[in-house]
Amino acid sequence: MSDNGALLSVKNLRKEFPIRKGLLSRQVGAVKAVNDVSFDIARGETLGVVGESGCGKTTAGRSILRLIEPTAGEILFEGKDVRALDTSGLRAVRRDMQIIFQDPVSSLNPRMTVGAIIREGLTIHKLAEGSAADARVSQLLDEVGLRPEHRTRYPHEFSGGQRQRIGIARALSVEPKFIVCDEPVSALDVSVQAQVINLLQDLQREHNLTYMFIAHDLSVVQHIADRVAVMYLGRIVELAPAEALYREPLMPYTQALLSAVPVANPAVKKQRIILQGDVPSPAKLPPGCVFHPRCHHPAKDVACTKIIPPLEAKAEGHFVACIKQPPTQVSWEQQQQAGGTKPPERYLPTAALR
């Protein structure tokens, strides 16, 4: 139910990739790419999703469109249960949900002209045909900043930024309400990144679009997102309005990410939070809080290795999965029972976050 007015509501989404071994393809384990992820996106909103590579953000985005079949969870789009849809229902809902890919090279069929690529959705959903379809293709090209005569060319004749615009035109062709932008600018030059992001913002305003904007670059997300979800090892570890997240990141992982964002001012000496070790394998997740092996929170103790932290509100609309940042539902007594020795205390290393 979209009782809270959300366009998209994701509940307890999971995606596991089985690890098979041997002659009989026996399943010996599973990579938990997306592990119990829940969030809502309101109409017209942009939810930024950040995290390093392998944290499951792309898998989450693709699972929502069922381009990858999720293992478990609920996906409600305008109240419709996307996971329960049959082929024709899914085709219908895909008119409303589109995706823009990261790689502008591999996301366009090299054997199709730009016109044919953009036209495909029009044909499939019977939106226009003949000269009406030609006119619509021209209009879409114009809308994304390309010229109508580009329609007869092939993708390899275009630059990365132009190719990404073609991908955007393709997504727009079916007049979607929601678009998963899967790192749409991370393969582009910095100068081109800004153009494409501005284009996406203009389009959002004109068409009242809702975005799930996946990125690994925090500064890009800060610019475009209303709210930001930070993912680590398949889980959302912090979810907050963009402004609050950048001003007051409470999850130690987010703090480390933000401390790594370079500042364009050589006079500012920023303290970096250097994380210890590597990201653990998603096939062998650490028990308790997935971030505990690398955490620098001063109150980190044995309880962190035992208790899976719930994603809970620390302030209005600011959700964090950390039992050491007060307030928390996991009481000090419960933490002590799990072997905890250090009571929760607020930790915000401001020197690292300027």
Next chain:
Amino acid sequence: MKRTTVWSRPSTRVAVVTLAIFFLGALFAPVVAPYNPTAQPDIVALKDLPPSVAHPFGTDPYSRDVLSRVVYGARLSMGIGFLATLISVTLGVAYGAMSGLAGGFVDAVMMRVLDAFMAIPRLLLLIALLAAWHSLPITTLILFLGFTGWFSLSRIVRGQVLALKESEFVMAARAIGANRGRIVVTHLLPNLYSVIVVAATLGFAHVIVLEAGLSYLGIGVPQPLASWGNIIQDGAENVSGLWWLSLFPGLALLAAVIALNTLGERIRETFQSTR
């Protein structure tokens, strides 16, 4: 742009012109050939003649005109090669694409079956099969050559399909609502053209050589029909004396195979440059 530079390369032109001459010669053999290829006009006076104006490629021990036999040989050798390749390519693409699309268990079984086929040397298999006929019908020869020629292509196609079906543009097509059939026809097959065309061209050359070999061994195209292989065989017993008998069909075979291989290479380059 790149396309024109590849096509304008001299070797491409030479190959295309050579093949065009062979194809036209084969097609219009009755017009091009000066004599009837199986006629034995005077088995005493006109036998074993060296090349002359009347018989540019000489005559054979049965007084048949070698030029006419080579021209008609082109018809048979290239015709057999073309049809056999058509069968191989169709089977190879169908089998490989099915295997790749199905994936999982079906794919594994289909690939093991293919391994079993590939374990048998093609030439030996053909010899074993064709030896059963006393006078081999041409259709049977074409079918056998076609049915034994698709294994490696189907493996290549399967690999390509596996890669393509996971590609982002196929995912994008699914996202926009394309069904399975549409994805195969508009997204997979056009991206297989380059592989198919190159494999077909090189396979064509290979089948021509194979047929020539079988005919040379006497189990391919039966006499008195002329194929390049059995004309070479006619002269093989007396290469020092009747050198023209093996030389001209041999040169024709060589030219056709080199032209086809060159063309295959050029097509590969052309497709790569437009990636």
